[in-house]
Amino acid sequence: MFAILRTIRKPLRLLLLPIFAILLSACDPAALGGLGTAGGPKIDPNAPVPVALLIPRGGSASDNLLAKNLENAARLAIRDLDGVQIDLRVYGTAGKASTAANAAAQAVADGAKIILGPVYGEAANAAGHAAAPAGVNVLSFSNNTTIAGGNVFVLGATFDNTANRLVSYAKRAGKDKIVVLHADNIGGQLGRNAIQQAIAANGATLSGSVEYALSQEAVRASVPKVKALMSTTGANALFMTANSATALPLLADLLPSAGVTNASSQYIGLTRWDIPAQTLALSGIQGGWFALPDPAPSAAFASRYNAAYGERPLDIAGLAFDGIAAVGSLVKSGKKNALTGAALTQGAGFKGASGIFRLRADGTNQRGLAVATVRNNQVVMLEAAPKAFSGAGF
Structure with missing residues (x-):
């Protein structure tokens, strides 16, 4: 079902919820x-x-x-x-x-x-x-x-559409060595697959992936793994599947504290970081990138x-x-x-x-x-949404 979130709840409760509640199993x-x-x-x-x-x-x-x-x-x-x-x-x-x-x-x-x-x-x-x-x-x-x-x-x-848009932008911006951080449930795994496919399609480099279970302990344990992977591979971007209803608030606190920041490891989000609006106040995601529909x-x-x-x-x-x-x-x-x-x-x-x-x-x-970033708790556009399609993509 679609979750309509009014506030950001405490991390413990957040991590009990599925990442992508809209996804349901289906037949072939x-x-x-x-x-x-x-x-x-x-x-x-x-x-x-x-x-x-x-x-x-x-x-x-x-x-x-x-x-x-x-x-x-x-x-x-x-x-x-x-x-x-x-x-x-x-x-x-x-x-x-x-x-x-x-x-x-x-x-x-x-x-x-x-x-x-x-x-x-x-x-x-x-x-x-x-x-x-x-x-x-x-x-x-x-x-x-x-x-x-x-x-x-x-x-x-x-996820495929969003991942492709963001990886394409990251590649052109020189953030082309990417680590994927995702949950171990179906939403996180489908998100990971979409990101990996986008990395391959756009000629970027997959520097590895880190998986975590939906618990505070597991999320905390993933952070040093991310830091080590970013360091050993020379990765310059971290693509996360988490949203504000699950692990994003906790990761936004733990990653910068561990030295994995937007200054050295560009954060990229598979989900909307402007919904709910309170998400924009998370200090850790300032400077992070995400995609959103054409605002106008x-x-x-x-x-x-x-x-x-x-x-x-x-x-x-x-x-x-x-x-x-x-x-x-x-x-x-x-x-x-x-x-x-x-x-x-x-x-x-x-x-x-x-x-x-x-x-x-x-x-x-x-x-x-469109591709956007978060600055001073506000959405700032980095690249406008295309107004027309050309060829097989855009």
Whole structure:
């Protein structure tokens, strides 16, 4: 589930929580076949296009809050579609995989040409399996790339995308000898894998990795290992998977005390270091780098949502806006095959709530991210998010 954190809790409690609560286990999407590169139903671009929205309505209080935000954002996006008519049909999943599968099957039976959602990885995987026989593509709100492929796409920001953006920047900035510090749970391991792949792809050097269990003792024990590894390898950057809900506050205290500082060992974070805002006050992360969505469109979306609904949106709400924006852009082309996998993965991408994004044939996505640092407890931009895609990357 998505954690909405208001304050930074004490480290002991933090370390009892998972690093990436959004990640859920899922089945192998390979069984869904190759729809991601070609398939999808034909549409009538001159008539309202039936679009199913699967949200966790009917689940817990937090699920219902997510559901409300997603539906609101989808309807906000529909208002922007000049000349494109969307017949939005909303289905509740209660946050459960079995319910999501039934909802997807019902949506297909009701004539849906594409499915947006659901949120959780297992539910999205189940919805993908249910929709696959009809050739209907699923744009899920998950960031779990293990479910991507076939007719299932993930719209959520992925570790691969973030890691690649930051390693690319680090390489160009001369911080190209990198040690990875990660937790030993699934989130930490997936984060480590993404960082290592980005290091290889960008021609940087992996100087080693240090793993820790989610306990104060284990985190403390990892610090001298990091220091020794940085020293023996000559590494000049430390890429961490921890966030403010787990080990980051403790590491931000222990690492500088041990002599591993941003001055000699550039800190890089896989997660947002500006959420919650109190994270920016951690003295140890001052000067550290992290990635975030394009601030201008993100602020504009939040402002429009607030004006329409009287409250600020959750970050995930933008994914529903993105899904509708992509569908609307493709349908506007007037082509009957506008919602096939081949169309969804067109290289130019789309403009969404937080900037540009595009879907890839393997079901993952690329998003235009900015690189920022923390100075005097404030976010300072180092490199703006790209405004357009070029070639296979950016």
